[in-house]
Every structure is written in C-alpha cells, then in structure tokens.
Amino acid sequence: MYYPEFWSTIGWLVNSRDHYAITHDSDRKLFDELFSIMFPIKANSNGWRTIYIALERGPEPDEEECREAIETGDYETEAAYIEAWRERNEEPVRFYEISAGENEEGFRALFVRHRYVFEYDPRGYDGFRSSDVCFSWRDELEKPLKVLIAEVRKSMVKVMDGTYNTWLKEKLPNRNRVGRIRRSDFWTAFPDSREMFLEGLTESEILSFSDAVDKRLTKMENIGRIDHMTSGLFFQACAIGYRAVGESEYGLRLKAGTDKGLYEENADGRDDGLTDLPEDDSKAFDEWSNGKKDFNGGHPWEVCRGGNSTHVDFYPVRDENGWCFGVRGKHRMFEVVRFFLAISAAGFPVYVVDDEAIRDGILGHDVIGIVPEGVFPRYCESWFPGERVTDFMNLSYEAEHNGFFMSRAVFDDPESLILDT
DSSP: OOHHHHHHHHHHHHHHSSSEEOOSHHHHHHHHHHHHHHTTBOOOTTSEEEEEEEEEOOSOOOHHHHHHHHHTTSOSSHHHHHHHHHHHTOOSEEEEEEEEEEOTTOOEEEEETTEEEEEEOTTOOOGGGBHHHHOSOTHHHHHHHHHHHHHHHHHHHHHHHTOHHHHHHHHOOGGGSOEEEEHHHHHHHSTHHHHHHHTTOOHHHHHHHHHHHHTTTTSGGGSOOBSOOOHHHHHHHHHHHHHHHOBOTTSBOOOOSSHHHHHHHHSOSOOTTGGGSOTTOHHHHHHHHTTOSSOOSOOTTEEEOOSSSSSEEEEEEEETTEEEEEEEOTTOHHHHHHHHHHHHHTTOOEEETTHHHHHHHHHTOSEEEEEOTTSOSSSOGGGSTTSOOOEEEEOOHHHHTOHHHHHHOEEOOOOOOOBOO
C-alpha cells in the first residue's frame, strides 16, 4: 500500500470514530503480531515503544479513481483532481511515527503519526465499540494493520543490522522533527505575522511594558497595596482594562454603560455570585472571597473569554500588606499588556504572571517551538523540557519553502532507537 491510500484509510478510521477498539479475533491476532515485532524496542519513561516507517507515494491516480472523484462532485476534470493529488502528496516518500504502549493490565494502544488509531482492552467492550459491530467489511480494518506489520518489520530489519538510526538521521524530513525559530526571524520570513501577533500594540506600549518588566515593576513583591477590596473596585479596574484593549469585531464589547456591565458583557459569565455582591461593601467581598458565601464552581476571574489557555485572568490578591491585582494570559499578550499599562497608570497595584515571557514575545526575542507534523501545536511544552517556549507551530508548506525561514530554523536530530536489554 502506498502512503496516499494508507493515510486516507487511517484518517477515515480516526475521523469516523475517535479510534477503533480491537475486538475481532483476526484483528487481535494482527495487533498482537505488531506488538511482538516492536517488543525488542526499549520503552521510554512513559512505556511507549516508537519506530518510524517510510511509505512511497506510488503512481498517480488512474482513470477509474479520477472518474470516481469527478462523480462525487469534488472535481470537474481529471486534470484538476490529479493536480490536487500532487499537491497533497508532493513527497516521494513519507515517514510515519508508530508508537505502541501497553500497561500492566494488558491494555494496548497504537498511535500513527501522533493520532490515536487502535486500542485493545482485555476486559472487553460493549457492542457499540466493537470492531466487528462497526465493520461488516473486515478488510477495511485489516488492511492498515497488515501494512503496519509489514512496514514495521522492514524498519526493525534496519534496527537489527545497525543502520536504522543513521538512516533516520539522514532521511527524516524536517516536518517530522522538533525545531525552533526565533520569533523575530519568523517575522522577517513572514512580515505580516508581526502585525497580526501584536494586534495593534504600539512601539511606545511595547517599550513601556518592557521597561516595567526590566525594572521588576511587574512583580507582586515590588508593587503597592490597597487596604480593602470590593466588587465595585474590581469592576472599575476591569473596565479600565477593557477600554484600553478596545472593541473589536471578534473581541471585546464596550456597549454597557457601567463598569459592572462591561464585566458582564465580556467575562466568562460563570461569576460564582460576584455580580450579586453590593459593589461598595468590602465586608461582603471578604466573606465571598473567603468562601463563606454559598457560591461555587464559577470562573469569576476569566475577564476575557477564551479556551483553556487563550483567556485572560484578572483577579484580586490579598496578603499581609493588603490587596493588589494580578493579570495572566501569556497566549493573549496584547490584552495583558494593555490591561497592565492602563490599570497601573490609573493607580491600581497590578502584577503580571509570565511577565518575562510576554516581554520577550512582543519584542520578538523568544523562540517559537516547531513540533512534528501530526502534533497539534498547543500545550506542547513537554516537547521542550527545561525551555521557556510559549508558542508552537508545525512546519507548514509555506515555511518549508521559505528560504530565510529554513536558514534560521534549527531542527533536532531524531532520538536514537535503543533495543531493550
């Protein structure tokens, strides 16, 4: 099987159901065979055995395949389909990382190019997840398993004769490797990206924030305190931040006429009862913040909505010296910088979490981590242990064909495969 068909089949399996449980006897025997071939590989600290296979592109589509593509309505002509096929399959050979893991209870899982494809649980499954229920045509599941067995066996031959690591180091494409590029170099390679990243931050704002970080004025221990806190003070500080950020089509809304209204308009909404407190009552706020009120399960400090890592937190903090504010959101640098500059200029004490990372980001002095094809470029800190990397990317077609980018990006050699002893 050539890689266009192989990856199409794998993609179809994954997209139609997150992954497939191995329950049919014939599938389980194939799965067992695949694991036995990989067993001599030394497992990593998480128990995974990993090896690369290489599949060829093969011949271009024949007339029958082109006719089927035209009949589906996706393409108007044979030439259009072949051109699209060439764009999708430009490499003569494509590499796939195969990772197999097993726990003490015998549960097994298989990833192909970082996608969860197959699993086997000796405890069994209900009928909904059973592969012999899901498939009335056995070969659709057997085909990729048989290809994996054959190709992993080929790679294991290289392992056993001592040529695998050299082969992989010489042949593995950069898109399958871990790499790094300085953000300023990325901006030079793709000039529009700087403006998109900064989202309107001015040079003056960048310099002011950088200067504050350099002078450690963004640290909690170096800022003042206020002697009491109320929900009204919190809403007032939020409103200052919102107005500094400004309204945008897909961002903040500034329609409300009150500070509290702006918070309700832009925050997460699960405020844990914060908006029910009297705005000028510090005792009520103290009781609420100490958990003496029956409010639970909310996100009162998510002042700019977003995902798990793409929202902005702004929150009051109390210590023995009084109250101050903190702002956090290293993946929303634009908002964090403007929140800090505006709120501190208004006289409120505020510190910044990840202040140095944000400074380096807006200056272009930090590094963008490049993760292998198939890895979603988010939450990838574990790929760069001991390094401060906040943003990640895959090596896109545009980057791979950008001479300046490739001259500045640095890619790691693949890890050497070691046999278990």
